[in-house]
Amino acid sequence: MDDIVLISYFISLTILFVFGSHGFIMIYYYNKYKNVKNTPTDETMPESVVTIQLPMYNELYVVERLIDSVCKIEYPKDKLEIQVLDDSTDETVDIVRKAVEAKKAEGFNIEHIRRGSREGFKAGALKAGMAIAKGEYVAIFDADFIPQPDFLKKTLPFFNDNKVGMVQTRWEHLNGDYSILTKTQALALDGHFVIEQNVRNKAGFFINFNGTAGIWRKSCIEDAGNWHADTLTEDLDLSYRAQLNGWRFVFLKDITSPAELPAEINALKAQQFRWTKGAVETAKKILPLVWKSDQPLRVKLQSTFHLTNNLAFPFILLSAILNVPLIYVKNSGSHEAYFAIMSLFIFAFISSFMFYLYSQKDIHTNWRKRIVLFPLFMAGSMGLAVNNSRAVIEGLLSRKSEFVRTPKFKVENSKDTWKSNKYAATKIDTSTIVETIMAAYCLVGIGSSLYFLELAAIPFQLLFFIGFSFISYTSIRHAYAKKV
Numbered sequence: 001m002d003d004i005v006l007i008s009y010f011i012s013l014t015i016l017f018v019f020g021s022h023g024f025i026m027i028y029y030y031n032k033y034k035n036v037k038n039t040p041t042d043e044t045m046p047e048s049v050v051t052i053q054l055p056m057y058n059e060l061y062v063v064e065r066l067i068d069s070v071c072k073i074e075y076p077k078d079k080l081e082i083q084v085l086d087d088s089t090d091e092t093v094d095i096v097r098k099a100v101e102a103k104k105a106e107g108f109n110i111e112h113i114r115r116g117s118r119e120g121f122k123a124g125a126l127k128a129g130m131a132i133a134k135g136e137y138v139a140i141f142d143a144d145f146i147p148q149p150d151f152l153k154k155t156l157p158f159f160n161d162n163k164v165g166m167v168q169t170r171w172e173h174l175n176g177d178y179s180i181l182t183k184t185q186a187l188a189l190d191g192h193f194v195i196e197q198n199v200r201n202k203a204g205f206f207i208n209f210n211g212t213a214g215i216w217r218k219s220c221i222e223d224a225g226n227w228h229a230d231t232l233t234e235d236l237d238l239s240y241r242a243q244l245n246g247w248r249f250v251f252l253k254d255i256t257s258p259a260e261l262p263a264e265i266n267a268l269k270a271q272q273f274r275w276t277k278g279a280v281e282t283a284k285k286i287l288p289l290v291w292k293s294d295q296p297l298r299v300k301l302q303s304t305f306h307l308t309n310n311l312a313f314p315f316i317l318l319s320a321i322l323n324v325p326l327i328y329v330k331n332s333g334s335h336e337a338y339f340a341i342m343s344l345f346i347f348a349f350i351s352s353f354m355f356y357l358y359s360q361k362d363i364h365t366n367w368r369k370r371i372v373l374f375p376l377f378m379a380g381s382m383g384l385a386v387n388n389s390r391a392v393i394e395g396l397l398s399r400k401s402e403f404v405r406t407p408k409f410k411v412e413n414s415k416d417t418w419k420s421n422k423y424a425a426t427k428i429d430t431s432t433i434v435e436t437i438m439a440a441y442c443l444v445g446i447g448s449s450l451y452f453l454e455l456a457a458i459p460f461q462l463l464f465f466i467g468f469s470f471i472s473y474t475s476i477r478h479a480y481a482k483k484v
Helices: 001-031 062-071 093-105 121-132 151-160 180-203 219-225 235-246 265-294 297-330 337-362 367-371 372-385 383-397 430-453 455-481
Strands: 050-056 080-086 107-115 137-142 164-173 213-217 248-259
Touching: 001 297, 001 337, 050 062, 050 121, 050 219, 062 080, 062 093, 062 265, 080 093, 080 151, 093 107, 093 235, 093 265, 107 121, 121 180, 121 219, 121 235, 137 151, 137 219, 151 213, 151 248, 164 180, 164 219, 164 235, 180 248, 180 297, 180 367, 180 372, 180 383, 213 219, 219 235, 235 248, 235 265, 235 297, 265 383, 265 455, 297 383, 297 430, 297 455, 337 367, 337 372, 372 383, 372 455, 383 430, 383 455, 430 455
Parallel strands: 050 080, 050 137, 080 107, 164 248
Antiparallel strands: 137 213, 164 213
C-alpha cells in the first residue's frame, strides 16, 4: 500500500510540475519579446461596414448598459450594424425590445434578433447572426462588457494586413477590487492576458479569441468553418481552426475592454466548469489536427500545453487526497531518498509565483499590494479542484451538457450588491458537499503533520485546507445570502 501511495503521489506531482514549470518558459519569452509592440502596418481606418454582435441569455440587469455603451462606439452610423442576439426567456426580452426601439429612433442600425430556441447556445446565436450580417468585420461583446468608445479606431487598422483574421483586446475589471473573490479572479485573468496571450502572440504561437472584446474578419470565420456548437468553448475551437488555416491573430495588451467579474462564487464555479470542460473538449477535437499540420514543432508543443493545462485539476485533487496517508508513510522510517527528491517540486510553485508577479508588474503600479494575494489565489485554485476535476472527467468522457452562462449582477463597486439578483444560486450542489468533506480531511492532515512534527508539509496542506474551506463555505454562504 505504501508503494501505491508513493507512486501515485509522485506521478501527480510530476504532472503538476510539468504544467507549473511551464511558467518559466512563458517568463523567458516575456523577457525576450517585452519590447516588441503590436502596431498596424497602416494606421488608416478601413472604410467598411462593421457588425457588432451582442449574444445574450437572460441578462436583464446589464443589457441596457451594454447597448448604451456599444452605441457610444465612435464609428459612422451608416457603416455600423448592431445585432442583439437575444435567446432570453425572461423579462430581458422586453427590456431589449424597448432599448432597441429607442436606439433605432436615434438613427442606429440595430436589430433585436430572436431565434425561438437556444439550439447551439452561444455558438448557434453567433452563427445565426453571421448568416445575415452585412459587415466585413464582426465584433463580439458579452453582456457583462462595456466597450470603449475608441474600440474600432484601435482595432480596425490591423485588418489592413490581409492575413489578420482576429484582433483581441485585454479584459479590464470593473469590479476587480470589490471583494477577495474578485481580486483573486483579477490576478488570474491578468496572468492569462498579460503573460499567456501577450507572450504567445509575440512569440508566434497560437492564441485564442476570448469569446468577447474582440473583432473578426468575417471571411476568416467563414474560411475556418464558422461557429461550431460541439464544445462549450466555441471561441477556443474556432480560434485554432482559423490559425491552422493560416490566419494571423493580434492581441493588444494595452487596449482594454472593461468587464464585470462574477461577485458570487457559484456563478464563478459555473464559469470555471464551462471553461474547463470546453477546453478539454476542444483539446480532444483540435490537438490531432495540430499534430497533423505542418506547423513547427515549437508551435505544436505550445498548443499542447495551451489546450491541456486543465488536466492538472484531477492531479491537484489526487495530491490533496494522498497528502494525509503520505504523512504516515513518511513516518514509517523508510523512503528517505524519495522524499528528498520530492522537495524539488517546489520549483513549480516558484514558477507560478513569477508568472503572476511579472503580469502584475507589467500593468499595475501597485503590483506589490496585488501580488500579496498570490497565496490566496493558489489556495482558491486548489479549492476549485473538485468542481474543475468533474469538468475534466466529463470532457474526457464526452458527456454533453448545457451551456450554462455566467450570471451577471451589475456589481461595479462596494455599494452594489448581488444578493437580490434573481439569477443568484439558491441551492447547494454536490461539489460543495465534497469540498466541505475535503476541507475536514485536509484539517486531519494538518493535525497529523503537527503530531509527527512534519512542519515542512504544513504550508502545502494549509493551502489545501484554506482553499477547500473557502470555496465550500463561500458557496454555502452565498447560496443562502440571497434576499427573498
